[in-house]
Amino acid sequence: MPTLRALIFDVDGTLADTERDGHRVAFNRAFADAGLPWNWSVEQYGTLLDVTGGKERIQHYVKTYEPTFAVPGGDLKQFAAALHAGKTEHYKQLLKDAVIPLRPGVKRLLLTAREQGLRLAIATTTTPANVTALLQSSLSPESLSWFEVIAAGDIVPLKKPAPDIFDYALEKLDLAPEECFAFEDSGQGLKSALGAGLRTVITLNEYTRLHDFTGASFVLSDLGEPDAPFEAIAGDVGNATYFDLGLIQGN
Secondary structure: OOOOOEEEEOOEOOOEOOHHHHHHHHHHHHHHHOOOOOOOOHHHHHHHOOOOOHHHHHHHHHHHHOOOOOOHHHOHHHHHHHHHHHHHHHHHHHHHOOOOOEOOOHHHHHHHHHHOOOEEEEEOOOOHHHHHHHHHHHOOOOHHHHOOEEEOHHHOOOOOOOOHHHHHHHHHHOOOHHHEEEEEOOHHHHHHHHHOOOEEEEEOOOOOOOOOOOOOOEEEOOOOEOOEOOOEEEOOOOOOOOOOHHHOOOO
């Protein structure tokens, strides 16, 4: 079995539960700024999450739910990009206001990985600006430097569930998939990671609880803490009550 050398993390829903009270709120605020009468409810946003990428999500919404909407300038892709830029600013402000904490066990695992000399990377469909804002506000101002590779946004042509973003991260790390573990929260993310040949740990959230996680090495409620045990849904965790590197080293 190859030696474990790196951990590759998704961001939204994995490092922090950003979707419901972060991105969704930011989208709605951007819509209001633009004078649009749109408001994505918690339930509707869960459905829209089937489309990966914020700009792509806006385009899908217009085509599916607002087919008679007269797109300013007539270019839906350009319109979505401009609207998404405003949404990103609102999201960054939400992070500055400290309303989106890291999920249980995330900071502990990152610190332990660094102490043990493991390399860290990110593979996400969210924008680089969102990644930076989350890490610096929720982890530490210098935490961006903890990650050797940050593969984010439109850096690859196809977003999850395509494996491109993980393939890119592996290429930049110059590591084989067998030398890494991925951390994800969704069925689409799992397909992306498995497509790149990566063993994967899943931490569920409200929006992904019913996704198909066939093929994951572990499916957990979260990473847990010594004083706040996780729930293990799938995978052999033995007597462990929180996730640590011992569960995947040599796995």
